[in-house]
Amino acid sequence: MPPEPLTPDRILEATEDVLRRFGPAKATVVDVARALGVSHGSVYRHFPSKAALREAVTERWLDQSHAALSQIARAAGPTPQRLRDWLAALFAAKRAKAGGDPELFATYMVLAGESSEVVDRHIDTVVGQLAQIIEEGVGKGELSLPADTEPAVTARAVWDATCRFHDPAYATDWGDESIHPAFDAVCALVLRGLGG
Amino acid sequence: MPPEPLTPDRILEATEDVLRRFGPAKATVVDVARALGVSHGSVYRHFPSKAALREAVTERWLDQSHAALSQIARAAGPTPQRLRDWLAALFAAKRAKAGGDPELFATYMVLAGESSEVVDRHIDTVVGQLAQIIEEGVGKGELSLPADTEPAVTARAVWDATCRFHDPAYATDWGDESIHPAFDAVCALVLRGLGG
Structure with a gap:
Protein backbone atom coordinates (compact mmCIF):
# COMPACT_ATOMS: atom_id res chain seq x y z
CA MET A 1 0.00 0.00 0.00
CA PRO A 2 1.51 3.38 -0.93
CA PRO A 3 1.85 5.85 1.97
CA GLU A 4 -0.99 8.35 2.40
CA PRO A 5 -0.12 11.68 0.77
CA LEU A 6 0.95 14.35 3.25
CA THR A 7 -1.93 16.85 3.07
CA PRO A 8 -2.33 20.04 5.17
CA ASP A 9 -5.32 18.37 6.84
CA ARG A 10 -3.27 15.35 7.94
CA ILE A 11 -0.60 17.68 9.32
CA LEU A 12 -3.19 19.71 11.23
CA GLU A 13 -4.74 16.58 12.72
CA ALA A 14 -1.33 15.34 13.82
CA THR A 15 -0.60 18.80 15.26
CA GLU A 16 -3.74 18.65 17.36
CA ASP A 17 -2.72 15.20 18.65
CA VAL A 18 0.76 16.45 19.50
CA LEU A 19 -0.65 19.53 21.25
CA ARG A 20 -2.98 17.32 23.23
CA ARG A 21 -0.12 15.05 24.29
CA PHE A 22 2.67 17.57 24.97
CA GLY A 23 0.75 20.79 25.68
CA PRO A 24 1.14 24.08 23.83
CA ALA A 25 4.41 25.05 25.52
CA LYS A 26 6.34 21.91 24.53
CA ALA A 27 4.86 20.78 21.18
CA THR A 28 7.33 21.27 18.31
CA VAL A 29 7.30 20.81 14.53
CA VAL A 30 9.72 17.90 15.00
CA ASP A 31 7.12 16.18 17.23
CA VAL A 32 4.50 16.64 14.51
CA ALA A 33 6.82 15.28 11.81
CA ARG A 34 7.72 12.29 13.99
CA ALA A 35 4.01 11.54 14.63
CA LEU A 36 3.47 11.50 10.86
CA GLY A 37 6.64 9.51 10.09
CA VAL A 38 8.00 12.27 7.83
CA SER A 39 10.89 14.72 8.00
CA HIS A 40 10.27 18.14 9.51
CA GLY A 41 11.21 19.55 6.10
CA SER A 42 8.07 17.90 4.68
CA VAL A 43 5.93 19.69 7.27
CA TYR A 44 7.65 23.02 6.55
CA ARG A 45 6.81 22.60 2.83
CA HIS A 46 3.13 23.06 3.84
CA PHE A 47 3.56 25.41 6.80
CA PRO A 48 6.60 27.69 6.53
CA SER A 49 7.05 28.12 10.29
CA LYS A 50 5.97 26.79 13.66
CA ALA A 51 3.91 29.98 14.09
CA ALA A 52 2.15 29.39 10.75
CA LEU A 53 1.34 25.82 11.78
CA ARG A 54 -0.04 26.94 15.14
CA GLU A 55 -2.16 29.61 13.45
CA ALA A 56 -3.53 27.13 10.93
CA VAL A 57 -4.51 24.60 13.60
CA THR A 58 -6.16 27.38 15.63
CA GLU A 59 -8.09 28.57 12.60
CA ARG A 60 -9.23 25.02 11.84
CA TRP A 61 -10.46 24.60 15.40
CA LEU A 62 -12.31 27.92 15.45
CA ASP A 63 -13.85 27.24 12.05
CA MET B 1 -0.73 65.14 69.75
CA PRO B 2 -2.28 61.79 70.65
CA PRO B 3 -1.84 59.06 68.03
CA GLU B 4 -4.69 58.60 65.57
CA PRO B 5 -7.00 55.79 66.70
CA LEU B 6 -6.56 52.57 64.75
CA THR B 7 -9.80 52.28 62.78
CA PRO B 8 -10.74 49.59 60.26
CA ASP B 9 -10.60 52.29 57.55
CA ARG B 10 -7.01 53.25 58.41
CA ILE B 11 -6.01 49.58 58.34
CA LEU B 12 -7.67 49.10 54.94
CA GLU B 13 -5.94 52.16 53.51
CA ALA B 14 -2.59 50.92 54.77
CA THR B 15 -3.37 47.49 53.34
CA GLU B 16 -3.98 49.00 49.92
CA ASP B 17 -0.65 50.85 50.15
CA VAL B 18 1.15 47.66 51.15
CA LEU B 19 -0.51 45.70 48.34
CA ARG B 20 0.53 48.39 45.89
CA ARG B 21 4.14 48.29 47.10
CA PHE B 22 4.68 44.55 47.59
CA GLY B 23 2.06 42.98 45.30
CA PRO B 24 -0.66 40.54 46.35
CA ALA B 25 1.66 37.53 46.60
CA LYS B 26 4.06 39.09 49.13
CA ALA B 27 1.98 41.52 51.21
CA THR B 28 1.56 40.30 54.82
CA VAL B 29 -0.27 41.46 57.93
CA VAL B 30 3.11 42.25 59.49
CA ASP B 31 3.83 44.65 56.60
CA VAL B 32 0.48 46.36 57.22
CA ALA B 33 1.15 46.65 60.97
CA ARG B 34 4.64 48.04 60.31
CA ALA B 35 3.25 50.64 57.88
CA LEU B 36 0.83 51.76 60.63
CA GLY B 37 3.45 51.65 63.41
CA VAL B 38 1.40 49.15 65.45
CA SER B 39 1.76 45.49 66.42
CA HIS B 40 0.25 42.86 64.17
CA GLY B 41 -1.94 41.91 67.15
CA SER B 42 -3.62 45.32 66.88
CA VAL B 43 -4.47 44.62 63.25
CA TYR B 44 -5.79 41.14 64.11
CA ARG B 45 -8.14 42.72 66.70
CA HIS B 46 -10.00 44.32 63.75
CA PHE B 47 -9.49 41.61 61.13
CA PRO B 48 -9.15 38.10 62.59
CA SER B 49 -7.03 36.72 59.72
CA LYS B 50 -5.03 37.71 56.68
CA ALA B 51 -7.87 36.30 54.53
CA ALA B 52 -10.43 38.47 56.37
CA LEU B 53 -8.25 41.54 55.81
CA ARG B 54 -7.84 40.77 52.11
CA GLU B 55 -11.59 40.25 51.75
CA ALA B 56 -12.38 43.51 53.51
CA VAL B 57 -9.98 45.52 51.34
CA THR B 58 -11.45 43.88 48.22
CA GLU B 59 -14.98 44.69 49.35
CA ARG B 60 -13.99 48.31 50.03
CA TRP B 61 -12.48 48.62 46.56
CA LEU B 62 -15.51 47.07 44.83
CA ASP B 63 -17.91 49.21 46.85
Missing part, protein backbone atom coordinates in the same frame (compact mmCIF):
# COMPACT_ATOMS: atom_id res chain seq x y z
CA GLN A 64 -15.27 23.84 13.01
CA SER A 65 -18.50 25.50 14.17
CA HIS A 66 -18.82 27.76 11.09
CA ALA A 67 -20.44 25.25 8.78
CA ALA A 68 -23.28 24.31 11.16
CA LEU A 69 -23.90 27.96 12.10
CA SER A 70 -23.82 29.07 8.49
CA GLN A 71 -26.47 26.46 7.66
CA ILE A 72 -28.74 27.89 10.37
CA ALA A 73 -28.08 31.45 9.15
CA ARG A 74 -29.21 30.45 5.63
CA ALA A 75 -32.19 28.29 6.72
CA ALA A 76 -35.82 29.08 5.87
CA GLY A 77 -38.41 30.27 8.40
CA PRO A 78 -38.93 33.34 10.56
CA THR A 79 -35.73 35.27 11.27
CA PRO A 80 -36.40 35.95 15.00
CA GLN A 81 -36.53 32.19 15.69
CA ARG A 82 -33.53 31.66 13.42
CA LEU A 83 -31.51 34.26 15.30
CA ARG A 84 -32.36 32.53 18.57
CA ASP A 85 -31.50 29.11 17.10
CA TRP A 86 -28.20 30.48 15.83
CA LEU A 87 -27.26 31.89 19.26
CA ALA A 88 -28.32 28.63 20.94
CA ALA A 89 -26.27 26.55 18.46
CA LEU A 90 -23.21 28.73 19.02
CA PHE A 91 -23.56 28.41 22.78
CA ALA A 92 -24.09 24.61 22.54
CA ALA A 93 -21.01 24.24 20.32
CA LYS A 94 -18.87 26.27 22.73
CA ARG A 95 -20.17 24.37 25.75
CA ALA A 96 -19.45 21.06 24.03
CA LYS A 97 -15.89 22.12 23.20
CA ALA A 98 -15.16 23.46 26.68
CA GLY A 99 -16.82 20.62 28.59
CA GLY A 100 -15.99 17.70 26.29
CA ASP A 101 -12.22 18.03 26.33
CA PRO A 102 -11.25 20.76 28.83
CA GLU A 103 -7.52 20.16 28.39
CA LEU A 104 -7.65 20.57 24.62
CA PHE A 105 -9.88 23.61 25.15
CA ALA A 106 -7.27 25.15 27.46
CA THR A 107 -4.59 24.37 24.87
CA TYR A 108 -6.52 26.16 22.17
CA MET A 109 -7.08 29.11 24.50
CA VAL A 110 -3.30 29.49 24.71
CA LEU A 111 -3.01 29.24 20.93
CA ALA A 112 -5.85 31.71 20.34
CA GLY A 113 -4.06 34.16 22.64
CA GLU A 114 -1.05 33.99 20.29
CA SER A 115 -3.09 34.52 17.11
CA SER A 116 -5.31 37.55 17.58
CA GLU A 117 -5.60 38.02 13.80
CA VAL A 118 -6.97 34.51 13.38
CA VAL A 119 -9.45 35.10 16.20
CA ASP A 120 -10.53 38.49 14.76
CA ARG A 121 -11.08 36.88 11.35
CA HIS A 122 -13.19 34.16 12.96
CA ILE A 123 -15.30 36.72 14.84
CA ASP A 124 -15.78 38.75 11.64
CA THR A 125 -17.11 35.64 9.90
CA VAL A 126 -19.60 34.69 12.61
CA VAL A 127 -20.74 38.29 13.19
CA GLY A 128 -21.22 38.45 9.41
CA GLN A 129 -23.66 35.53 9.70
CA LEU A 130 -25.54 37.40 12.43
CA ALA A 131 -25.69 40.50 10.21
CA GLN A 132 -27.07 38.37 7.37
CA ILE A 133 -29.96 37.08 9.55
CA ILE A 134 -30.68 40.58 10.86
CA GLU A 135 -30.60 42.12 7.39
CA GLU A 136 -32.97 39.47 6.06
CA GLY A 137 -35.29 39.99 9.06
CA VAL A 138 -35.35 43.75 8.49
CA GLY A 139 -36.07 43.18 4.79
CA LYS A 140 -39.00 40.90 5.62
CA GLY A 141 -40.32 43.27 8.32
CA GLU A 142 -39.75 40.63 11.03
CA LEU A 143 -36.94 42.53 12.76
CA SER A 144 -36.11 46.21 13.09
CA LEU A 145 -32.98 48.09 14.08
CA PRO A 146 -32.51 50.54 16.95
CA ALA A 147 -32.62 54.06 15.45
CA ASP A 148 -29.62 55.16 13.36
CA THR A 149 -27.83 51.82 13.33
CA GLU A 150 -26.76 49.50 10.54
CA PRO A 151 -27.20 45.72 10.46
CA ALA A 152 -23.42 45.21 10.84
CA VAL A 153 -23.24 47.47 13.92
CA THR A 154 -26.30 45.84 15.48
CA ALA A 155 -24.92 42.37 14.69
CA ARG A 156 -21.76 43.26 16.59
CA ALA A 157 -23.93 44.58 19.46
CA VAL A 158 -25.78 41.24 19.55
CA TRP A 159 -22.41 39.47 19.61
CA ASP A 160 -21.17 41.69 22.47
CA ALA A 161 -24.46 41.38 24.39
CA THR A 162 -24.24 37.58 24.32
CA CYS A 163 -20.53 37.29 25.14
CA ARG A 164 -21.19 35.50 28.41
CA PHE A 165 -22.43 32.61 26.26
CA HIS A 166 -19.62 32.36 23.75
CA ASP A 167 -16.50 33.99 25.16
CA PRO A 168 -14.18 31.30 26.59
CA ALA A 169 -13.44 33.71 29.46
CA TYR A 170 -16.78 32.51 30.86
CA ALA A 171 -16.26 28.79 30.18
CA THR A 172 -16.20 27.98 33.91
CA ASP A 173 -19.83 29.23 34.18
CA TRP A 174 -21.08 27.01 31.36
CA GLY A 175 -21.36 23.82 33.39
CA ASP A 176 -23.70 25.46 35.90
CA GLU A 177 -27.44 24.86 35.44
CA SER A 178 -28.21 28.56 36.08
CA ILE A 179 -26.53 29.44 32.78
CA HIS A 180 -29.57 28.26 30.79
CA PRO A 181 -32.20 30.63 32.24
CA ALA A 182 -29.55 33.37 32.05
CA PHE A 183 -29.10 32.63 28.34
CA ASP A 184 -32.88 32.66 27.81
CA ALA A 185 -33.24 36.02 29.57
CA VAL A 186 -30.47 37.67 27.51
CA CYS A 187 -31.89 36.19 24.28
CA ALA A 188 -35.36 37.52 25.13
CA LEU A 189 -33.93 40.98 25.82
CA VAL A 190 -31.81 41.04 22.65
CA LEU A 191 -34.60 39.73 20.39
CA ARG A 192 -36.98 42.31 21.81
CA GLY A 193 -34.30 44.94 21.18
CA LEU A 194 -34.47 43.87 17.52
CA GLY A 195 -38.25 44.11 17.52
CA GLY A 196 -38.43 40.32 17.14
CA GLN B 64 -16.21 52.50 45.99
CA SER B 65 -18.46 52.85 42.94
CA HIS B 66 -21.69 51.88 44.78
CA ALA B 67 -22.45 55.28 46.27
CA ALA B 68 -22.26 57.17 42.97
CA LEU B 69 -24.24 54.49 41.13
CA SER B 70 -26.84 54.30 43.86
CA GLN B 71 -27.34 58.07 43.59
CA ILE B 72 -28.02 57.73 39.85
CA ALA B 73 -30.39 54.81 40.48
CA ARG B 74 -32.43 56.96 42.89
CA ALA B 75 -32.33 60.17 40.82
CA ALA B 76 -35.40 61.86 39.33
CA GLY B 77 -36.23 61.93 35.63
CA PRO B 78 -37.16 59.39 32.96
CA THR B 79 -35.99 55.84 33.76
CA PRO B 80 -34.71 54.95 30.24
CA GLN B 81 -32.22 57.83 30.38
CA ARG B 82 -31.39 56.95 33.97
CA LEU B 83 -30.66 53.35 33.04
CA ARG B 84 -28.36 54.54 30.29
CA ASP B 85 -26.65 57.02 32.65
CA TRP B 86 -26.19 54.27 35.23
CA LEU B 87 -24.57 51.92 32.69
CA ALA B 88 -22.37 54.75 31.41
CA ALA B 89 -21.31 55.70 34.96
CA LEU B 90 -20.46 52.07 35.76
CA PHE B 91 -18.40 51.77 32.59
CA ALA B 92 -16.62 55.10 33.26
CA ALA B 93 -15.80 54.05 36.85
CA LYS B 94 -14.38 50.70 35.67
CA ARG B 95 -12.37 52.35 32.89
CA ALA B 96 -10.96 54.88 35.34
CA LYS B 97 -9.93 52.13 37.78
CA ALA B 98 -8.36 49.94 35.09
CA GLY B 99 -6.63 52.75 33.20
CA GLY B 100 -5.72 55.04 36.11
CA ASP B 101 -3.65 52.57 38.11
CA PRO B 102 -3.27 49.35 36.08
CA GLU B 103 -0.96 47.73 38.63
CA LEU B 104 -3.37 48.24 41.52
CA PHE B 105 -6.17 47.06 39.25
CA ALA B 106 -4.24 43.85 38.51
CA THR B 107 -3.64 43.43 42.24
CA TYR B 108 -7.33 43.70 42.98
CA MET B 109 -8.09 41.23 40.18
CA VAL B 110 -5.95 38.68 42.05
CA LEU B 111 -7.73 39.49 45.32
CA ALA B 112 -11.19 39.32 43.70
CA GLY B 113 -10.27 35.88 42.36
CA GLU B 114 -9.69 34.75 45.95
CA SER B 115 -12.99 36.18 47.29
CA SER B 116 -15.80 34.98 45.06
CA GLU B 117 -18.35 35.55 47.84
CA VAL B 118 -17.35 39.21 48.14
CA VAL B 119 -17.60 39.59 44.37
CA ASP B 120 -21.01 37.88 44.25
CA ARG B 121 -22.29 40.15 47.01
CA HIS B 122 -21.04 43.19 45.11
CA ILE B 123 -22.75 42.04 41.90
CA ASP B 124 -26.00 41.38 43.80
CA THR B 125 -25.93 44.94 45.10
CA VAL B 126 -25.35 46.60 41.74
CA VAL B 127 -27.80 44.31 39.90
CA GLY B 128 -30.29 45.24 42.65
CA GLN B 129 -29.85 48.89 41.66
CA LEU B 130 -30.57 47.98 38.04
CA ALA B 131 -33.70 46.08 39.12
CA GLN B 132 -34.83 49.13 41.07
CA ILE B 133 -34.59 51.40 38.00
CA ILE B 134 -36.34 48.81 35.82
CA GLU B 135 -39.13 48.26 38.34
CA GLU B 136 -39.71 51.99 38.65
CA GLY B 137 -39.72 52.33 34.85
CA VAL B 138 -42.27 49.53 34.49
CA GLY B 139 -44.42 51.15 37.19
CA LYS B 140 -44.35 54.49 35.36
CA GLY B 141 -45.02 52.86 32.00
CA GLU B 142 -41.63 54.05 30.64
CA LEU B 143 -40.14 50.57 30.42
CA SER B 144 -41.62 47.12 29.86
CA LEU B 145 -40.31 43.60 30.40
CA PRO B 146 -39.88 40.82 27.85
CA ALA B 147 -42.84 38.41 28.31
CA ASP B 148 -42.86 36.21 31.41
CA THR B 149 -39.87 37.82 33.13
CA GLU B 150 -39.44 39.58 36.43
CA PRO B 151 -37.50 42.81 37.03
CA ALA B 152 -34.76 40.92 38.90
CA VAL B 153 -34.26 38.43 36.05
CA THR B 154 -34.26 41.18 33.45
CA ALA B 155 -31.86 43.26 35.56
CA ARG B 156 -29.44 40.32 35.58
CA ALA B 157 -29.91 39.96 31.80
CA VAL B 158 -29.00 43.65 31.38
CA TRP B 159 -25.93 43.05 33.56
CA ASP B 160 -24.93 40.01 31.48
CA ALA B 161 -25.63 41.78 28.18
CA THR B 162 -23.31 44.65 29.12
CA CYS B 163 -20.49 42.53 30.57
CA ARG B 164 -18.01 43.66 27.92
CA PHE B 165 -18.25 47.10 29.56
CA HIS B 166 -17.84 46.16 33.19
CA ASP B 167 -16.16 42.76 33.46
CA PRO B 168 -12.42 43.22 34.13
CA ALA B 169 -11.80 40.30 31.73
CA TYR B 170 -12.31 42.93 29.00
CA ALA B 171 -10.20 45.68 30.59
CA THR B 172 -7.63 45.51 27.77
CA ASP B 173 -10.36 46.61 25.29
CA TRP B 174 -11.35 49.65 27.32
CA GLY B 175 -8.51 51.90 26.17
CA ASP B 176 -9.51 51.48 22.53
CA GLU B 177 -11.60 54.23 20.94
CA SER B 178 -13.87 51.65 19.27
CA ILE B 179 -15.22 50.65 22.67
CA HIS B 180 -17.42 53.76 22.85
CA PRO B 181 -19.57 53.15 19.73
CA ALA B 182 -19.72 49.48 20.79
CA PHE B 183 -21.06 50.57 24.19
CA ASP B 184 -23.62 52.86 22.52
CA ALA B 185 -24.82 50.08 20.22
CA VAL B 186 -25.29 47.57 23.08
CA CYS B 187 -27.05 50.22 25.21
CA ALA B 188 -29.41 51.04 22.33
CA LEU B 189 -30.19 47.34 21.86
CA VAL B 190 -30.75 46.71 25.58
CA LEU B 191 -32.88 49.81 26.12
CA ARG B 192 -35.00 48.90 23.13
CA GLY B 193 -35.33 45.41 24.60
CA LEU B 194 -36.81 47.08 27.66
CA GLY B 195 -39.22 49.10 25.53
CA GLY B 196 -37.31 52.27 26.50
